[in-house]
Amino acid sequence: MKVHFIAIGGSAMHNLAIALHKKGFEVTGSDDVLFEPSASRLKKYGILPDKEGWDPGKITSDLDAVILGMHAREDNPELLKAQELGLKIYSYPDYIYEQSKDKLRVVIGGSHGKTTITSMILHVLQQAGKKFDYLVGAQLEGFETMVGLSHDAPVIIIEGDEYLASPIDRRPKFHIYKAHIGVISGIAWDHINVFPTFDNYIDQFRIFASTIEPNGKLIYSETDEVLDNMVKGLIVDVEKLPYKLPEYIIDNGVTTIRANEKSYPLQVFGQHNLLNMQAARLVCEQLGINSDNFYTYITTFNGAARRLELVGKTDSSAIFKDFAHSPSKLTATINAVKAQFPDRKLIACIELHTFSSLNKEFLKEYAGSMDKADTAIVFIDKKTFAQKKMEPYSADAVKQAFANGNLLFFDDPAALLTQLQGLHMADSNLLMMSSGNFGGIDLIALKNNLL
Template sequence: MRVHFIAIGGSAMHNLAIALHKKGFEVTGSDDVLFEPSVSRLSKYGLLPEQNGWYPEKITADIDAIILGMHARIDNPELVKAQELGIKVYSYPEYIYEQSKDKLRVVIGGSHGKTTITSMILHVLQAAGIDFDYLVGAQLAGFETMVKLTKEASVIIIEGDEYLASPIDRRPKFHLYKANIGVISGIAWDHINVFPTFQSYIDQFEIFIDTIQSDGKLIYRKTDEILNNVVTNSDAEIDREPYALPDYTIENGVTTIIADGKKYPLEVFGEHNLLNMEAARLVCESLNIKSADFYKHITTFKGAARRLEVVGKSNNAHIFKDFAHSPSKLQATIHAVKTQFPNRKLIACIELHTFSSLNKDFLSQYAGTMDEADVAMVFIDKKTFEQKKIEPYPAETVKAAFLKQNLTFFNDSKLLLTELEKINLTNTNLLMMSSGNFGGIDLSELKNKIL
């Protein structure tokens, strides 16, 4: 098979390109801009385009399939040429399905926790010596790439994003995988630029349930009221398996699961992670891994990249970084740190970076989300407003939306860094949350100065 990637440098795209190359496919690709780590990874396998840019002459009739990345435009010259030649054009989720039609497909959906649940499942399956394929949205310790596709594995674990599949396919990605086992971790409005009303967003999860194969199963969080209503109202002919928090204790900053009279101390913490763990456990049980074996293996799970990741710590202080950016993720992450270390002061800083979080009409969704933080900071890089062509708004708008007394707002990374460098971390935790990079602030360098 010969496949060509348009916008090969994307996170999922370059990992899929490598996976197909390893499978024996002839892989080529193009992109107008490439960044690390995709440059190094593509170069390692001889897949890095010789030049940046779009070259319609690369598109010839002997190509079996085009895989189109979200970064490409609908008038991309390579795409236009492929359409003229009648070459089949796939989004990457469509092609993942093409490569996994004969496998058992486990699809992890939900507004939050998808990467962590997927990562937990992969960790346990690997520890149990089970062969599997996968697609996950973060680089994980012990896994070279974010995509694995083989002929041999009989099961594939897929992180099912609800964002759009490609510029010419406006369906959410997780609709295209046709899950045998589906997971929904919860529903909290996100991607407002694509789903302008909460109901239009909820609709996508109703459709996802309908895509689960007729002899399949839905694993879902029963403590999410909105999700519970969606599942109750669905007439899909599938099994339903709810989950909730397991029994646990927190002692000396360590969370321990209690199951069948045994204790399992964990490397991770927070109620949201315990809920994620129960979803992962039920998936693994469906794959014939006993609960006791699951808990034994999960004790060595250190978390997915950028999910409550420890930047540095001392005897009485931690610095965490986390990917949290939506209101539900922000609140859950702050609650997790405050609950794990109740006697420490918590300084929490969130960077609003996504289209949804920056939308002035969406800001009110953040009301009360930072209430548990002793000190709250919000950062919006003024350059982000420019890049996303959003009209800037003043600090007063942000403070009014969060409804948090003494919240401090920054739109200049230098001023934010100056404030962070003043922090006394004695008996204090610092939590930095963003899907961006705080305007280029080096958290490792910050750690060396204040810890």
């Protein structure tokens, strides 16, 4: 098979390119800009484009497929050439489905927890010695790539994002996979540039449930009121399997699950992660792994990258980084750290830089989300407003939206860094939350300075 990637440098795209190359496909690609680590990883496998930019000459009639990334535009010259030649054009979720049509498909959806649930399932399946293909949204320990495809694995585990598939395919990605086993972890409004109302956003999960194959399974969190009400109203030919928090204790900073009359000490913590674990357990039970074996294997799971990831610690303090950026993720992550270390002060810093989080109307959704932090800091790089062509707003507007008059606001990375470097970390934890990079602040250097 000969395939060409338009916008090969994307996180999912370059991982899919590598996976197909390892499967024996002839892979080419283009992109107008290639960042690390994509460039180095593509170079390692000999599929890095010779130069940046679009080249319609690469689009030839002998291509079996063209895979279009979300980064490309509708007027991309390579896309136009592919359309002119009548070539088969796929979004990457389309092509994942194409590669897994004959496999059992497990799709993990939800506004939060998708990556962690997927990662937990992959960890347990790997520990159990099972064969599987996968697509996950983070780099995991023990997995070279974020996409794995093979000829003989009977099952594929897919992290199912609700964002759009491609510039010319406006379907949410998780509608495309046609799961046999579907998971919904929770519903909290996001991506308002695509789903302008909460009802419209909820509809995407109703549609996802309807795409599950007949006689399939829908695993969902009954602790999420919006989700629970939605599932109760569904008329679908699937078995509904709810989950809730397991029995657990927290002692000296370690969370231990009690199940099967045994204790299972964990390396991860937080109620949101315990719920994620129950979703993963139900999936693994459908795949032939009993709960005792599941809990035994999950005790060695130390988390997905940037999901409550430990940057550094001493006997009395710790620094964590997390991908949290939406209101629900922010609240869950802050609550988790505060519950795990109740005797320590918590300094929580969130960077807002997604379209939704920067939208002034959406900002009020963050009200109360940082209340459990002893010190709450919000950072918006002033360059981000300019890049997204959005009107900046004041510190007072942020404090009002978060309903927190003591909140600290920064729009300059240097000023934020000065604030953080001046922290006294005795009996304290620092939680840095962003899907960005805090304007280039080096968290390792900060850790070395503070700890």
